Amino acid sequence: MRKQLIKIVSVALTILATSVQAQDARGLITKVVDANGGVKALRKLKDVSFDYTFKVPASNVVDVSKERYIFNGEVSYGEYTKRQVYALPQLKGEHTQFFDGKKTVSLINGNVITEQQPAYIGHALRKTNYYWFAMMFKLLDPGVNHKQLADRKVNGTSYKIVEMTFGENVGESDDKYILYINPDTYRIDQFLYTAKGFGITDPSLMKLKYEKFGDVYLTTFRKYAPADWKGNVVKEAWTEQYTKNVKFNNGYDLRNIRI
Numbered sequence: 647m648r649k650q651l652i653k654i655v656s657v658a659l660t661i662l663a664t665s666v667q668a669q670d671a672r673g674l675i676t677k678v679v680d681a682n683g684g685v686k687a688l689r690k691l692k693d694v695s696f697d698y699t700f701k702v703p704a705s706n707v708v709d710v711s712k713e714r715y716i717f718n719g720e721v722s723y724g725e726y727t728k729r730q731v732y733a734l735p736q737l738k739g740e741h742t743q744f745f746d747g748k749k750t751v752s753l754i755n756g757n758v759i760t761e762q763q764p765a766y767i768g769h770a771l772r773k774t775n776y777y778w779f780a781m782m783f784k785l786l787d788p789g790v791n792h793k794q795l796a797d798r799k800v801n802g803t804s805y806k807i808v809e810m811t812f813g814e815n816v817g818e819s820d821d822k823y824i825l826y827i828n829p830d831t832y833r834i835d836q837f838l839y840t841a842k843g844f845g846i847t848d849p850s851l852m853k854l855k856y857e858k859f860g861d862v863y864l865t866t867f868r869k870y871a872p873a874d875w876k877g878n879v880v881k882e883a884w885t886e887q888y889t890k891n892v893k894f895n896n897g898y899d900l901r902n903i904r905i
Contacts, residue, residue, distance in 0.1 A: 675808060692895050693715060696893070697888075697889075697891045698775065709730060722773070723742070723743070724743045725740075729741055734764050803828065803829070808827060809823070822840055824849075833856060837852050838851055853869050
C-alpha cells in the first residue's frame with residue numbers, strides 16, 4: 647500500500663512539474679511573439695508581397711519567387727522566376743503554386759501538376775514558405791506544444807531554450823524545434839529543427855536576422871546548415887534565404903492574389 651502511495655505521489659509530482667514547465671515555456675514564447683510586434687499587428691497589415699530567394703551558395707543554385715500572402719486564412723501564392731533547387735527544376739515552363747486556405751494547386755504553364763511527387767513538393771513549399779515568413783507570429787498556434795529546457799550559452803549570450811513540438815494534424819507532427827531566445831530582446835536568434843516534409847530527419851541549425859516594418863519585426867535573412875541537437879554545426883554547408891521588397895496592405899483577396 648505504501649509503495650502504491652509513493653508511486654501515485656511521484657506520478658502526481660511529475661505531472662505537476664511538467665505542467666509548470668509548460669506554463670513557464672509558454673510565458674517565454676508569449677514574450678517572443680510580443681517582442682516581434684504581436685499577432686494583431688501582423689493581421690492588421692492584411693497581406694504582403696515580397697521577392698524571395700532560396701540559395702545554395704556551394705553549388706550556386708537558387709529558387710527565386712514572387713510571394714503573395716493573405717494573413718486571414720494563411721492564403722499563399724508564389725510565382726517562380728528561377729527554379730534550380732526544390733521548385734521542380736525537372737519540369738520546364740512557368741511554375742506557380744496557390745494555397746487558398748484549404749488546398750494547394752501547383753501548375754506548370756497553367757496546367758495542374760498531377761504527378762504525385764512533384765505536386766507534393768509544391769504543396770510543401772507553399773506552407774513552408776509561409777511558415778518561415780510568419781513563424782514568429784505562429785509560435786502560440788493551437789496544437790503547438792512547448793517545454794523549457796536548460797539555458798545554453800552561445801558566443802557569450804546565455805539563451806533561454808524552449809523545445810517546440812506539434813500535435814496531430816499540425817504541420818509535420820513529428821518535427822521538433824529547439825528555440826534559442828535572446829534574454830535581452832526576447833527574439834529568437836537561432837533554432838534547431840527537422841523538416842520531415844522534405845525528407846530531412848536530422849536537425850539543422852537556422853540563424854536569423856531581422857528587419858522592422860512599422861510595428862512588426864520580420865526575419866528577412868535566414869541561413870541553415872546540418873547540426874546536432876546540441877547546436878553544433880556538423881558540416882559548413884549553408885543554405886541562405888533572402889526576403890526583399892516587402893510591401894503590406896496590397897488589397898489582395900482570393901480573386902486578385904495571383905499575378
